[in-house]
Amino acid sequence: MIRTRIAPSPTGEDIHIGNLYTAYINYIFAHKNDGKFLVRIEDTDQTRKVEGSEEKILSTLNAFGVNPDESVEAGGEYGPYRQSDRLELYKKYADELIEKGSAYYCICSRERLSKVREEMKAKKQIPKYDKYCLSRQDEVQKEINNGAEYVIRLNVPTDEEVIFQDVIRGEIRINTSNLDDQVLLKSDGYPTYHLGVVVDDYLMKISHVIRAEEWISSTPKHILIYKAFGWELPIFAHVPILRNPDKSKLSKRKNPVWASWYLEQGFLPEAVLNYLALMGWSHPEGKEIFDAEEFTRVFTLERIQPVGPVFDVTKLEWMNGQYIMALPISNLKFLISNFYKDRNLDEHIVEQSVPLVRERMKTLKDYWDIAAMFYQSPIEYEKDFTNQKELLEKVVHTLESISPWKASVIGEKLQDLATAEEVKFGTFFMMLRIALSGKKVTPPLNESMEILGKEECITRIKHVI
């Protein structure tokens, strides 16, 4: 049984787009193999915990359709799915590690710890814990019995090669001399990430640990823990980290990183996911546009490239435009109405305008820029009409005579007028366009006039005369 997971920590206002990326890959990979994808909340850092974050992460995942088969909300037989609800478990396993000699108690003060690190740094050595407490466990035990605060540390072997296979990168080997005696259980009784992941991935029967590249260097610590317990290792796959244009790790300082931001900007979930699928991975047939179903069908972990891709919003915009154009009119109408629900747009106008605007929109947000003229009179004009009042009077007369009020008829009559007045079409229609919308760029004029209605068109033209 293939089981994958993402383990977000509720320390931000939403799920990070990079996390959505790994989530999507985990989701697709699990479903491709008739497995399960689960979300486990890693809320072991009490100090960084953000109120509402957990709910937001889950709801955003939901909004993108990357639904977990098991989670805090969906339930499942391996719960609870929130680490703060599993505290006794970590304590138990930490104790087991101590019995096996793979971990030990430590009561060193933070002052001593930083002092030790400073000294090692000064000596150009790797800053890490000096195993002081390991050599005096009896004494430490007594102190603890007397109420001393303590942590449990992993007893890392001094010089041992840890070798593991990464599906995307091949063999990776790291010597334990580079590893610190990582804290496993904190003094507040919470586990650190390292204990938490290993214990939970084991208990939740995770078969494939697919996570971001930044975790490569701590994987050996995890492997040491697996080995200490005598547990079978999961398969590891470290996917690339999404980058800012300057190639650094995608961060909120340089880029919008919260996944729901993209939704708020009018990107479609399917388009964002499709774009994400192309990060570090390419369709075997070179296709660019494909849905989750097709992705599931052709996806393989092995095809993921180890190179860190730059997240390019421009290409995302293009892709989003492609999705918008491919949408059935009724769907797009619904999405626009919903996106602008605060404006309470006239349903009928939305419906009529959609065919005119769809190929001009990159995001749902673009709708208002393009279609505002259908809902409100011009506020300002990109041109003045002082020399054209006579011509505009004639336009009004022409419009008054038009029946039925159809785009084709309007266009025909207006062209006749322009010809009779010996005005170039371009000049003529541009004048009219600005008179009606205030802007030089609008949807096709005849169709737009049909939507506006005869009365409104005449009113607007008279307004500038």
Added chain:
RNA sequence: GGCCCCAUCGUCUAGCGGCCUAGGACGCCAGGUUCUCAUCCUGGAAAUCGCGGGUUCAAAUCCCGCUGGGGUCACCA
């Protein structure tokens, strides 16, 4: 700085020893269609495959070194 990962057009990428005088996509430029914009169509510029050594009849593709970029070194995940 130590350790680890990585390296093909500006960006996303194809390529897995000969089919590559390196292909596609976004973006960009030019032209066409058109009453504006957009769509659409056509064409173009854009990577001496980071550099230097090997291996081989043959290397973008394999090996080594260098350089560059990134990640990581917490009682954060």
